Amino acid sequence: MKKLPIRKEWKQIRAHFRRSMQSNSHVVVTLVDDEGYPRPMPIGSVTLNREEPGGYFIEKFTSSFARFGEEGQRICVLAVNTNKWFWLRSLLKGHFYRPPAIRLYGRLGKLREGTEDEKERFQRLVRPVKRTKGYKIMWKDMNRVRELSFERAEGANLGLMTDALWKSFVGSVEERVVH
DSSP, rough: OOOEEEETTHHHHHHHHHHHHHHHSSEEEEEEEEOOEEEEEEESOEEEEEESSSEEEEOOOOOOHHHHHOOOOOEEEEOOOOOOOHHHHHHHHHHHHOOOOOEEEEEEEEEOOHHHHHHHHHHHHGGGGGTSHHHHHTTTOOOOOEEEEEEEEEOOTTHHHHHHHHHHHHHHHHHOHHH
C-alpha cells in the first residue's frame, strides 16, 4: 500500500469512499477480537466528515463491536471501488486514473445517540427501498452511531498500474509501505 498524507488528501479520500460505496454499497471495517484475530465486517452506513479525518457509522447489526469494540480501539476501514467500468477502463488504458482501494487506519470513538441530521442522512441512502419489508425489518430504526477518527491512509499499490496515479494524487513520490 502507498502511504498518503491524510489531512492534505482528505477531500480526495472522501471522494474515493463515496465512489466505493456507490459501486458496492459498503466498506469493510476491521477490528481485532480478544484472541488477536481480525474481525472484518461489511458496513454500509460509514459516513466521513467533511473537514477532519474521521466520521461515524450506524451501529445496529455489529455484534462484534459490542463484544470487542471499545472506545479507543484501533481499526482499519477498507474501501474498494468495484465498479466494473472503472476497472475495465483502467485495464484497457494500462493504468488507474483513480485509486482502486484505500485503507484508513484509526480508532473507534464513542457510541452515542445519532443526531437528527445523521439519521436523516442515512435514511436518504435507503429511501429507494423504504416501502419494502426488508427496510422495515433492517433500517427503520437506526439510531445509535459510533464515531471514528483516522490517523493515516494508504492507497493500493498495484505496480505500474498505480505508479503515475500516486505521483499525481499526492504530488510527489513518498516511500512505499511494505505489507
